Amino acid sequence: MSWLQRRKDPERHTRTCSFCALAREHVHQLVAGPDVSICDRCIALAGAELDPRGWPAILAQLATKLPAGATPAEALARAACALAGDDAAGLRAFADRLVAIDGVPHARALIAVTEALSALGAANLTARDAGRAAMAALLAGDLERAAAIRPATPAELANRGWLIAQHQVALVRAPAGSAAIAPLLAAVVDLHRDLDEDDPEALLDAAAITEAYAHVRAGNHAVAVKRYAPFRRRDDDPMRPWHALALGDALDGVGDWLAAREQWVRVAERAAWEPYWPAEARDRLARERLPYR
């Protein structure tokens, strides 16, 4: 049952959170309004005070802000934007919370918050905001938007985090076998090498996985399989859908069809709110050479 269908169920809002769809028994508190319900976790995520006395007013505002067809997280983001008003710091704090949560619904929510920040005045959109929104659009399979999100001031186009995001977007968009892949790859690896702040290990991982992806795009499947090896079975940090899809392509390229199928099934089952990557994975599965499905 889709989220929209569930919304039409008149009893539903008394049983589940309208935003995260968690049932009453799975949250600490659920406040039910006339059209919409919200759990304590989503209230906190929306950046509102946790004082339950304030919740009815918040619900009344949220009820008018649910766009048709939006994912719960995206609806929550738009509601949070409405609650935050013209408070850029509040919106950025909400974006910080969304960044920490993996998954396509939250990626879409992050894009919604970024758009709200931008709407307050282009000057609000820093390279950091734009870079992570571009990565979120990439995760959501919205490649056009990923390429279009830009920081406000030209000087910020030189920001390294922003450049990494843009190069990764370009790598995902480059056609397989394209001559553009090699220089993009070299640039991404260099950008990561120079970044020694924050978390060097995570950055090196990001560079390695980007390199593996580029090898798939360039048709070097055996090299790609080898480069992806350390990331294949890490449950704590599941690969982004485009990487899992690319790993499947690489495995298929070296004839390891069972393992390829496993990756594609993983992508097809993930990211249920966004059609792009699962559709790509299902396309691979429909064309696979295995005698069974």
Ligand SMILES: [Zn+2]
């Ligand atoms: Zn919730």
